[in-house]
Amino acid sequence: RYTPPAGHTVGWLAINSGHLDAGGPISAGELAVFEESDRPIDFxxxxxxxxxxxxxxxxxxxxxxxxxxxxxxxxxxAQGELEIERIGALLREQGRL
Incomplete structure (x- = not known):
């Protein structure tokens, strides 16, 4: 059971390996986003x-x-995506990507 701190109403869980149940099955490689709530999360x-x-x-x-x-x-x-494109082009030009 995870009890979120006061004011935390957004919760998520990502599994690297294995399986768990948090009101439904969640497996490796999956990301679960819980219903907005300040209640404890059981898994x-x-x-x-x-x-x-x-x-x-x-x-x-x-x-x-x-x-x-x-x-x-x-x-x-848009600004962030342009910057990522710029950095990618620079790294390719330098042979680092």
């Missing part, structure tokens, strides 16, 4: 299981998701 490992569990205070703004990133606006997402 049971089914054998040896390695996982990361997290919780947080809900972000007060709408979020914009990209392929591999999350930003607070479409403009910030």
């Amino acid at each position: 049971v490992a089914k054998g040896d299981t390695h996982f990361v569990l997290g919780s947080a205070v809900k972000h007060p703004h709408d979020l914009v998701t990209g392929y591999y990133s999350v930003h607070t606006s479409k403009a910030a997402l």
Whole structure:
């Protein structure tokens, strides 16, 4: 059982290896995002299981998701993706990628 700190209403769990049950089965390679709540999260490992569990205070703004990133606006997402492209081009030019 995981009891989130006060104010944490967002919870998630990612499994690296093994399986567990958190109201439903979750297996290696899966990411579970729990229903928004401040209640404890109950889970049971089914054998040896390695996982990361997290919780947080809900972000007060709408979020914009990209392929591999999350930003607070479409403009910030576009800027971040352009910077990643720029760095990738530079690394390829240097033979490092």
